Amino acid sequence: MNKIIECNNLSYSYFDGKKEIPVLNNLSLSIKKGESIVILGQSGCGKSTLLNLLAGIDKPTQGEVLINGNNIGLLNENDTTLLRGKYLGFVYQFHHLLNDFSVLDNVAIPERIQGKNQQSAQTNAKKILSRIGLEHLLKRLPSELSGGERQRVAIARALITNPGCILADEPTGNLDVKNAHEVLNLMLTLNHAQNCALIIVTHDEKIVAKMDKAFVLNHGVLIPLI
Numbered sequence: 001m002n003k004i005i006e007c008n009n010l011s012y013s014y015f016d017g018k019k020e021i022p023v024l025n026n027l028s029l030s031i032k033k034g035e036s037i038v039i040l041g042q043s044g045c046g047k048s049t050l051l052n053l054l055a056g057i058d059k060p061t062q063g064e065v066l067i068n069g070n071n072i073g074l075l076n077e078n079d080t081t082l083l084r085g086k087y088l089g090f091v092y093q094f095h096h097l098l099n100d101f102s103v104l105d106n107v108a109i110p111e112r113i114q115g116k117n118q119q120s121a122q123t124n125a126k127k128i129l130s131r132i133g134l135e136h137l138l139k140r141l142p143s144e145l146s147g148g149e150r151q152r153v154a155i156a157r158a159l160i161t162n163p164g165c166i167l168a169d170e171p172t173g174n175l176d177v178k179n180a181h182e183v184l185n186l187m188l189t190l191n192h193a194q195n196c197a198l199i200i201v202t203h204d205e206k207i208v209a210k211m212d213k214a215f216v217l218n219h220g221v222l223i224p225l226i
């Protein structure tokens with residue numbers, strides 16, 4: 001199985017009272033293991049909606065989504081959650097770190113949720129924080145970090161379960177130019193080193209040159225740029 005995520009003929013509409021708001025229209029996409037993809041598009045075009053469907057967080061109005069070959073439309077919510085935890089990692093514009101937990105414990109959380117004991121989850125969290133140069137921040141709280149450091153911790157948290165694909169929604173949206181550059185380079189380094197596919201949705205067109213493939217989402221369909 002070479003494809004980590006695949007969607008076929010995906011359509012999605014929101015229902016606002018009686019009115020249907022179509023967002024995605026018969027969209028198909030596949031992401032191979034180790035591939036990097038950026039999806040650009042104007043605000044409100046449906047980028048976050050697409051990521052939520054690919055992750056099985058929302059269900060499509062029509063079409064199918066496969067994660068590592070598993071058709072999530074055929075799974076119940078519990079099995080979808082397990083599949084998501086096993087194969088996917090998430091990075092958002094806002095870091096979503098838990099403010100009362102140290103950096104180390106924040107990064108260990110996904111493995112704790114998967115049932116690992118605290119010591120082995122913390123050992124793995126230390127390893128990944130060292131790999132990305134944050135070992136000196138283990139004991140800090142998220143409120144004691146810079147914006148760029150917080151986002152790098154969020155990336156470490158997304159990677160601790162060794163996912164097949166990272167889904168990143170505007171991961172550099174809150175950062176200045178220098179930090180945005182560093183965070184993107186970090187994600188790409190890990191993308192290559194761990195053969196972890198990367199899907200970024202963003203407004204930032206500068207990212208395009210660094211990715212394997214780029215698309216614009218417009219009127220519910222993906223238009224290839226490269």
Ligand SMILES: Nc1ncnc2c1ncn2[C@@H]1O[C@H](COP(=O)(O)OP(=O)(O)OP(=O)(O)O)[C@@H](O)[C@H]1O
Binds near residue numbers: 015016045046050
């Ligand atoms: N729960 C909802 N109910 C109704 N409409 C919604 C809902 N969530 C999103 N929408 C609409 O669906 C469209 C797509 O939203 P989405 O958040 O996917 O866009 P986006 O491209 O990620 O935007 P941005 O770049 O601003 O984050 C927008 O027009 C939005 O107003």
